[in-house]
Amino acid sequence: MGILNVTPDSFSDGGRYADLDAAVAHGVRLRAEGAHLVDVGGESTRPGADRVDAATEAARVLPVIRELAAAGVTASIDTTRARVAEEALAAGAAVVNDVSGGLADPDMARVVRDAGCPWVLMHWRGHSRGMRELATYTDVVVDVKTELAQRIDAALAAGVAADRIVIDPGLGFAKTAEHNWQLSARLPELLELGFPLLFASSRKSYLGLLLADADGRPRPTGGREAATAATSLLAVAAGAWGVRVHDVLGTVDALAVWRASGSPRLVAAPTAEPGRATEPARTTEPARTAEPARTTEPGRAAETGRTTEKGEDR
Template identity: 85%
Template sequence: MTDLVRAQAPVVMGVLNVTPDSFSDGGRYADLDAAVAHGVRLHDEGAHLVDVGGESTRPGADRVDPRTEASRVLPVIRELAAAGVPVSIDTTRAPVAEAAVVAGAAVVNDVSGGLADPDMARVVRDAGCPWVLMHWRGHSRGMRELAGYTDVVTDVRAELARRVDDALAAGVAADRLVIDPGLGFAKTAAHNWELSARLPELLDLGLPLLFGASRKSYLGHLLATPDGTPRDTDGRAAATIATSVLAVAAGAWGVRVHDVRGTTDALAVWSATGRPRLATSGNDPAPTGRTEGGT
């Protein structure tokens, strides 16, 4: 999978939540057959990776026990891997990640960046697989209270740099690391927009960057009705595609999305027009004064 980390084409990671309570698609793919069929569909639509998660990380979500998480994801990963679908495991737990790699997962996508389970670095090092390190400050139940920053981009960059340093010190190879700014995780809507506008400052860390804005609540608030009612998750596809293309144009290595086909179509247009790059300054104000974050 080193070649995937070094890929020149934007990498599209398709979301497959096998949970009853994820913010967008909770319960839709709890059945094994439905989950596998959807994973195959995402791959057929152009996903380079299908990201399988068994624990919701939406703001306020309760944790599930490790056995429940493993029982949700491992059968799906085995079936998808057997069908030739490249899979990543979305987990913060080292034992779940280790079992998922044995089952066929090729990438570990850790929203805690290694903070939730110190043994994760060993698992990734021994497996030799890519590791997505997301910016994170705490579990879902209390993350809203952790959204305090002096300058969100400077602070996120510094905290991600520490996660990278710790991973390298644990023996994880530099060419296995991907960073993720963690939109919605201990972030307000204004924080999400600021991170989006100033991605090049995070890219200065010199690592591939995964961008995950798909269907998140700050997009719903941006698209709210005149009376302030946020756009529902199914109505955020176009906004998600726009954020994804802008992120890739700013230099992001990949995007994590629910709507794979629309994203791959838009990226095909971007590629056909010469892969234009976006110059960003970060000087413009956020497009909304709302402060809701979330995933």
């Protein structure tokens, strides 16, 4: 999934694609580089971002989605609003990527159910301005898994088909850097829910902190691409369905190397002593994640193992 933010204030590329022609050209380029979906967002969800109204959001994304659809590019709509999602689907979007997991707008389930399209349910605890205060967990992986299960149950109860649901652990959304690393290391526990998982680490601040210079200054967003590719590859090796990224080509290249080496899986090695944590062991068992199939038909889920772009920090 390639990220296309048509916003003036997204954390790493705000304003670059606010112009319609520039946005469409970038979306077409992401597709040519290997993205199976281009994720179009019209409202920044980075921590502390101000909200925009539905009319402004729709005015940003709908022309881009129409042009991309006309060019044969399969788009997803990155929104928490049912109205925007419904209009985007009518304009040609194929997937709804909802960072609120349906919590921000109760009507979203109806829109997705009626459209029969895939719905990405992200783990979410609140809008951007308050998310830092909500990053409190007993065990972040267990808690995120429980809360995602609640969103899945709500979607199913609303009539959304099980095979339309994709989950996202929500790295960077009401999460500290340590929470993000724990979720990344324990993705198989989230996969126990039985749904495809979208992994979105691209350029996020926890990578910048990891790569800080000797004075403790975080690596700028433009210098986080290799770390993004590494975390994305590890997620696919652990069983992720898709990855959301800004740098599609670099991620596609990394995954090509992984496949050429036999698609080794990362699995937990048996523990020698009870209670001792183990490091992941490499195996040569082929990954069970299917390589994504391209699709331009709205409502069809793209199978993934390739790329997608998204941010925390969006």
